[in-house]
Amino acid sequence: MTINKPTILIVDDEPVNIKILNEILKQEHQIKVANNGRQAINLAHLQPLPDMILLDLLMPDMDGFTVCEQLKKSSCTRDIPIIFITASDAEEDENKGFEVGAVDFITRPFSPSIVQARVKNHLLLLHQKRELQRMHQEVLALSLTDSLTGLSNRRRLNEFINQEWIRALRNQIPIGILFIDLDHFKNYNDYYGHTAGDHCLQAISRVLQNRIREQDLSARYGGEEFICILLDTDIDGVIRVGSDILRQIREMNIPHANSAIDNRITLSMGGTAIIPNSNIYPDSIIETADKLLYIAKKEGRDRLVAQAYAPV
């Protein structure tokens, strides 16, 4: 069975009507059929979902209006364009059809070329709508992503931590955080150039992204600063993840001839974890992790300093 043709679901209790529409449309479309409203609703939810539904108005048990209303209520099927095809030429039926969400209304007898043209036009509109939605998603993703590293940006970080904080507060589960900074990165840029610096940031970002789980978040906080938010993770978990990241960066052995610590790229990290309570805000945990990072720097860099949250 060809999978590239649009799928049309034809709904009619009279097989002769189905055969006529099938004949008109089968060349350029995959056709599915249903004999009644209940079947139509079920088939509309089965993969491959139809790209369009041609719906008879008057059927025993469940009429076309009711089928259309049901389909418009479901998130899976609400965007499928529905065209009523009926022998009814009553204006009130046509009005009601549009009110319940149909995009078009074709009365019998119809001309095959008109049916084909209307189906084609509505499929084109659907395609354009989907394309717009996809572009919107892309733009939205870009607005929440750091363009150099592909990690979340600060805007997304704030959004994420605020919403997860509420969830963790409600469920009384811990949130962990790692605040990460590349040691002597300005020296790296000065020595190797900014292009090499960008590549280095991208390499570090890949390590962070690969180490965390799907439900966690890695973000670029500043020039060479990163934050990892680890959901449902206590301080032991934070230490485990942080140590792992440190080990992987060490193993990568990225040369840094201008570092005061070693001849390779190193990271300093501050890590903490908390079960949220209503007296503390998300900013506090970031501030704490930042201060622990400062301690890591003071103690010689290339290390993780972590402790369970305590007001600093």
Add this chain to the structure above:
Amino acid sequence: MMQNSAENSSPLSLPGSLPGFNLDKGLKLLNSNTQLFTRLLKEFYYKYRIADEQLQQYLFSGDIKAARLLVHTLKGLAANLAAGDLYRAANALEKVLEKKLQPETDNKHHHDAEFADVQTALLYSMHGLSTWLDSHKTKNMHHYYLIKAKPPSDAHNTIESLIQSLFQQLQFANPQSIDFLAELQQAIVKKYPSYVLNSYLLELELELDRFQFGAANLILTNIQQEIIRLQRSQRSMAAV
């Protein structure tokens, strides 16, 4: 490859004229597909040849809703098949019945005249169809999907794969499912001549023609089970 067998086996051809029908207009509505138009006219005849009696019963018993549904269906079919007089008569009767269904009407309007027009138009069209069909002495409308194909040598494996193929079509609610039946019918009839299987195959053809995929699925399962039973029986007899 599956073929619609009507072009190979059906001797029925469209007449030059058919009372009650505008054949040129009907063909135009179906992209000049003569074969399909012929099949639909036949189907219309066999399904609705006593529709006037049915309609009369509904009206007599006061079941206006059922009457309206039937008239609406006839109207739609008449439109699709270019039966102008029937379309106009059904349209007029439908309007009267719609008014009767509205709660605020006083129901004083009688539908006798409009019903009489529908009855006349129906009888006229059906008479024309009956004459045409009788002249071709078509015995059974449901056998035009059989094709004369040589069954493959490994008949059973083919039968099983054809059955699975048809199951897939039913799952997809594909209106072309009936096109997958012909080869299966031929293979089964050759390998397992059996009254029970022939009955199932006929039932299956009917249900596929009406797009009743649920019922078709059940019948196909029965066919599968009957074949298994026959195979066991053949093996036992061979052992003896």
